[in-house]
Amino acid sequence: MKKSQVRFTRFGGIGIVAIALQACALAAVGTSEAPDIYVLTSPMIEFGQNRPQISTQIVVDAPEAPAALNSNRIVFQPSPNEIRYFSGARWADRVPDMVQVLLVDAMDQGGRFQAVGPRSAGIRSDYLLQVSISRFGVESEGSEMDDVHVRINSKLVRRFSDTVISSRRFESVKESESTRTIDVVSAFDEASSEVLSAIALWAYDEIIAAERTEPAS
Template identity: 35%
Template structure:
C-alpha cells in the first residue's frame, strides 16, 4: 500500500473512532444531577432553656468517620455495612452542616451574647466540640411481614471546653431516633430533620445550663 493510501486509512479510523469517543463521554456526563437536601434548626419554642448567660461560644466542626464525613446520605442496612441513597445528597458535608445548624440553634435561644462557627479569631469563652457517632437511616423490621419502616438515628458525643486552655467543663452523649412518616426520599429527610432537631435542642439547653454552672470566662 502506498504512503498516501496508509494516510487515508488512518484518517478513516480516526474519523470513525472520534464520534464513538464523544458518545461515550456524553453518556458518562448525561445522568441526572443528584437532588440536594437541607436540614433545619429547631425553632426557639422547641427548646427549653434557662436564663441568659454571659458566655460566648464557638462551635467547632464536628468530627465524623470517613463514611459520614461526606455529602452522601447514609443508609445502614446493618451494624457492619454502610450504603448511600442513590441520587440524593446533603447540600454540604454532614459534619459542617451539623455544626452550622448548632450555631443557628444556639443563636436562636437568644441567651448567648455571641455564637460563632470555626475559623474566627474572636476571643470566646467556651468551645463546643463533638464526635458524630451515628447519623444514618436504618430499616426497622420489627413489624415483620415486610412492613418495616425506615428510621433515623442521630448520636453525638459533645464536650464543652474552656477556650483559653481547652480544659473540659462538661461532656455528654446525645441521641434521638425518628421514624420516616412514609416512603420516599422526602420522608427519609423528614426523619433526619426530626431526629437531628431533637438532639440540637437538647444540646442547646445543656450548653446553657453548663455555662451558667461554670461561670462565663471563669
C-alpha cells in the same frame, strides 16, 4: 405506629426544606442523573424564662465524623456492618459542615449567649463546644428501611484553661412515614432538631453551673 426514641430531652421537629422533592431509590454508590439536593432546618430552641441571657461567648468547633459520614451522601445501613447511600439524593453540604451550621444558627438565634460562632468567625470565646457525629443515617430493622438515627457526642471546654467541664451523648431515633426520600429527610429534620436543641440547653446549663464555681474570666 410511629416510633420515637429520644435521649436526654425531647422537642418537636421543624419542617423540612427541600430544593427538590422527587423520591429516589437506594443504591450502593453513584447515579447518572443529577441528584436532588436536601437541607435541614435549624431548631427553634425553647430556652424558657428561667434561662436569661448570659455574657458568654461560645465557639462551635468543626464536628468530627467517621469517613462514611464525612460527605454529603445520605447514609443507609441495612445491617450494622454494611453502609449504602441513597442514589439521586444528596445533602446540600457535608454532614459535619451541615451540623455545625445548624448548631451555630440555633444557639445564636436562641438569644441566650452573647455570641456564638465557628472558629472561622474569630470570636474570642469563653467556651469551646466540641461535637463528634457517630450516627447520622437511616437504619433498617429486618428488610424495612424505617429508622433515622442521629447520635452526637459533645464536650464543653473552658478555653483559657483547656478544661473539659462536661461531656454527654445525645441521641434521637425517628421513624420515617415511608421510604420516599422526602419522608426520610423529614425524619432526619425531627431527629437532628431534637439532638441539637438538647445540646444547646445542656451547654447553657453546664456553663451556668461552671460559672458559679469558677468564672471563665
